[in-house]
Amino acid sequence: xxxRGGTSRRHFLKNCLTGVAILxxxxxxxxxxxxxxxxxxxxxxxxIARDPQLRDAGTTVxxxxxxxxxxxxxxxxxxxxxxxxxxxxxxxxxxxxxxKMNALGGRGLSxxxxxxxxxxxxxxEAGLRASDIVIWDRDxxxxxxxxxxxxxxxxxVQCFGTDRVGYxxxxxxxxxxxxxLSKILTEHCDVLINVPVLKDxxxxxxxxxLKNMYGVIHNPxxxxxxxxxxxxxxxxxxxxxxxxxxxxxxxxxxxxxxxxPGYKPQYAWKNNALIVSQDPVALDYIGWQxxxxxxxxxxxxxxxxxxxxxxxxxxxxxxxHQLGTNDPKKIVVVEV
Amino acid sequence: xxxxxxxxxxxxxxxxxEIAQSVRGAFSxxxxxxxxxxxxxxxxxxxxxxxxxxPLVAMPLPAVPQKRDDSRFTVEAKFYQKLQxxxxxxxxxxxxxxxxxxxxxxxxxxxxxxxxxxTLVHSRVCAAHIDPIEKKPLFHYxxxxxxxxxxxAGCNVNCKFCxxxxxxxxxxxxxxxxxxxxxxxxxxxxxxxxxxxxxxxSEPVVFSEYLMDAADAGHETGIxxxxxxxxxxxEEALKTAYGKMDAVKIDLKAFxxxxxxxxxxxxxxxxxxxxxxxxxxxxxxxxxxxxxxxxNDSDAEFRGLARWIRTNLGVDVPVHFTQFHPExxxxxxxxxxxxTLERAKAIADAEGLHYVYVGNVPGHPAENTYxxxxxxxxxxxxxxxxxxxxxxxxxxxxxxxxxxxxxxx
Numbered sequence: 190x191x192x193r194g195g196t197s198r199r200h201f202l203k204n205c206l207t208g209v210a211i212l213x214x215x216x217x218x219x220x221x222x223x224x225x226x227x228x229x230x231x232x233x234x235x236x237i238a239r240d241p242q243l244r245d246a247g248t249t250v251x252x253x254x255x256x257x258x259x260x261x262x263x264x265x266x267x268x269x270x271x272x273x274x275x276x277x278x279x280x281x282x283x284x285x286x287x288x289k290m291n292a293l294g295g296r297g298l299s300x301x302x303x304x305x306x307x308x309x310x311x312x313x314e315a316g317l318r319a320s321d322i323v324i325w326d327r328d329x330x331x332x333x334x335x336x337x338x339x340x341x342x343x344x345x346v347q348c349f350g351t352d353r354v355g356y357x358x359x360x361x362x363x364x365x366x367x368x369x370l371s372k373i374l375t376e377h378c379d380v381l382i383n384v385p386v387l388k389d390x391x392x393x394x395x396x397x398x399l400k401n402m403y404g405v406i407h408n409p410x411x412x413x414x415x416x417x418x419x420x421x422x423x424x425x426x427x428x429x430x431x432x433x434x435x436x437x438x439x440x441x442x443x444x445x446x447x448x449x450p451g452y453k454p455q456y457a458w459k460n461n462a463l464i465v466s467q468d469p470v471a472l473d474y475i476g477w478q479x480x481x482x483x484x485x486x487x488x489x490x491x492x493x494x495x496x497x498x499x500x501x502x503x504x505x506x507x508x509x510h511q512l513g514t515n516d517p518k519k520i521v522v523v524e525v
Numbered sequence: 526x527x528x529x530x531x532x533x534x535x536x537x538x539x540x541x542x543e544i545a546q547s548v549r550g551a552f553s554x555x556x557x558x559x560x561x562x563x564x565x566x567x568x569x570x571x572x573x574x575x576x577x578x579x580p581l582v583a584m585p586l587p588a589v590p591q592k593r594d595d596s597r598f599t600v601e602a603k604f605y606q607k608l609q610x611x612x613x614x615x616x617x618x619x620x621x622x623x624x625x626x627x628x629x630x631x632x633x634x635x636x637x638x639x640x641x642x643x644t645l646v647h648s649r650v651c652a653a654h655i656d657p658i659e660k661k662p663l664f665h666y667x668x669x670x671x672x673x674x675x676x677x678a679g680c681n682v683n684c685k686f687c688x689x690x691x692x693x694x695x696x697x698x699x700x701x702x703x704x705x706x707x708x709x710x711x712x713x714x715x716x717x718x719x720x721x722x723x724x725x726x727s728e729p730v731v732f733s734e735y736l737m738d739a740a741d742a743g744h745e746t747g748i749x750x751x752x753x754x755x756x757x758x759x760e761e762a763l764k765t766a767y768g769k770m771d772a773v774k775i776d777l778k779a780f781x782x783x784x785x786x787x788x789x790x791x792x793x794x795x796x797x798x799x800x801x802x803x804x805x806x807x808x809x810x811x812x813x814x815x816x817x818x819x820x821n822d823s824d825a826e827f828r829g830l831a832r833w834i835r836t837n838l839g840v841d842v843p844v845h846f847t848q849f850h851p852e853x854x855x856x857x858x859x860x861x862x863x864x865t866l867e868r869a870k871a872i873a874d875a876e877g878l879h880y881v882y883v884g885n886v887p888g889h890p891a892e893n894t895y896x897x898x899x900x901x902x903x904x905x906x907x908x909x910x911x912x913x914x915x916x917x918x919x920x921x922x923x924x925x926x927x928x929x930x931x932x933x934x
Contacts, residue, residue: 293627352698355699356699360853360854362854367685367853367854391612391623391625392623407695407696407699408633408694408695408696410629410630410631410632410633410696411631411633411683411694411790413622413631414620414631414790448610448625449625450625450628451611451625451626451627451628453610
């Protein structure tokens with residue numbers, strides 16, 4: 190694939206264009222099962238990796254520093270020293286891996302290009318073919334507006350929206366949700382890596398890991414009433430999503446604390462951080478706290494006071510859903 | 526959304542073969558959603574004459590399909606209020622969605638672009654048929670005539686029993702559609718012998734701007750307009766949009782708020798208010814009540830409904846108790862037993878309503894219109910066909926009783 194803005198990593202581009210994986214997996218590593226997500230050992234680990242020097246003198250994220258930031262965060266999640274090993278636990282060569290990003294916020298507030306690039310690089314180093322990686326969201330035009338270039342076919346990393354392939358005809362249901370799933374999820378992904386953006390959301394309170402799955406279904410507009418509760422939790426319970434989800438790498442390099450989910454420069458801040466976890470509920474809970482701290486710093490009311498606290502997070506962690514935990518006593522925050 | 530079935534895969538009805546033949550006569554082949562434009566293209570009759578029109582047979586998509594150009598379907602919405610931070614509040618339906626920039630409302634067919642709200646479905650027709658007017662159903666409106674019936678994607682509720690969910694519960698870009706500007710629709714209706722354009726199948730509330738323009742275009746050439754709607758609409762929008770209609774059919778889906786909340790994802794009161802408003806406006810209105818086993822089929826609901834209609838609308842408003850068929854998210858319930866429909870009718874009759882029908886049961890005697898005074902058959906129907914219309918000058922030919930409705934073109 191081609192990247193816009195001249196930010197490509199040379200090796201990455203080379204690999205994308207030739208389809209030759211840098212490294213082959215040296216042996217089979219047991220993959221994480223869906224049931225292992227989030228609550229291993231009774232506590233969920235949420236890693237916050239920061240790099241105040243992530244950007245150069247301007248606003249562009251430095252690719253090398255982003256790769257290091259990604260490595261630090263993902264290695265901390267898995268307690269591994271080698272930057273490639275975590276990815277081998279997430280996917281095997283031959284797996285098709287989807288990076289579900291969020292492109293709603295245009296160039297200002299979408300999943301960061303350099304972050305996606307770094308993830309693709311590590312996946313290929315873990316033995317995955319470039320053409321088995323697909324970067325996607327709901328709409329191709331939105332991907333392009335976020336700075337990504339459409340790529341279909343060939344031995345390159347794929348990049349396109351669901352509008353190009355459509356949704357399954359069959360409805361899938363859970364709780365109050367009945368939806369068609371993106372064919373990118375059903376046909377192009379064995380493994381799903383969630384790459385959302387940490388944002389304020391006028392209806393839901395915040396949007397990060399869990400709500401990013403609204404971009405997987407055909408009818409998200411139906412599930413915004415009542416602060417998206419219980420719909421966000423129900424969407425994440427759809428079997429195809431739950432079974433394929435492996436990891437959330439939340440882009441908090443630029444985040445928003447008000448006026449979301451669209452990009453409003455006056456409410457965005459350069460946070461220069463990634464939030465990574467296998468527990469999307471814990472990640473969202475921590476993300477919510479980060480946004481609340483920023484709101485307090487800016488003299489804004491809490492989301493609760495504005496009657497838009499993200500109640501769906503607790504629902505996702507309840508006995509019916511068990512998608513993770515929102516109990517701070519059961520969350521270990523690791524800052525690296 | 527409308528309870529009227531769009532797809533031909535819907536339940537069969539008596540007379541359907543004949544109707545299909547008549548449709549074939551008009552459009553060269555039976556029209557379902559997918560074949561509509563293919564047929565139009567082949568016959569040269571309809572929408573393919575528009576610039577850039579493509580037949581809807583180009584699936585699956587090529588590897589790198591071209592970008593969509595939705596600009597011709599995008600028109601500024603009429604009913605909304607601008608808010609701070611480029612947000613808007615939609616004033617079309619009681620939901621009053623507050624929509625941020627680049628977001629859509631609940632209906633999925635209206636989008637905020639930088640603080641201006643747009644409908645994305647103006648002239649964006651995803652389903653079109655030529656139907657007998659009885660299919661709407663409108664039984665007291667030009668019986669035995671045809672209606673050019675059309676829909677765009679989208680709906681402002683989410684009924685768990687929706688028969689047309691594949692067009693009502695999707696975004697416009699998710700369903701094949703074609704550009705059908707108002708004048709073309711009016712011309713097509715005239716060309717194919719339809720005295721009426723019907724806005725139906727999905728939920729016309731969400732394409733109000735289009736139906737208003739199409740109604741105006743139709744009236745300029747003597748073509749009337751009717752709408753088949755859930756009535757879940759704000760008063761000003763209702764008066765403005767449905768004020769242009771010549772008749773209205775409202776799906777009153779139940780008589781409890783709990784049903785509207787749990788099964789429809791809407792609210793009952795605004796629909797009742799809309800019915801009263803339509804009555805005040807003098808619009809010819811008929812009501813359909815889809816009877817869903819165990820969910821809205823109690824005697825108390827039937828009685829409460831009938832009494833409310835008698836008190837607020839009058840005894841002459843036709844009420845159709847129609848049979849439910851399992852679909853969409855309610856596949857676990859059986860087809861409504863005919864005795865249940867007959868029980869509903871008996872209760873409504875006993876409450877004094879004059880025109881109570883049983884629907885979706887082809888051949889049932891309660892499909893006919895009877896004189897409320899002498900009880901003779903005035904309109905004999907089989908399925909969707911009016912076999913015999915005896916009403917003369919709006920009255921019973923046997924006893925002279927006035928029969929309310931729109932009987933003459």
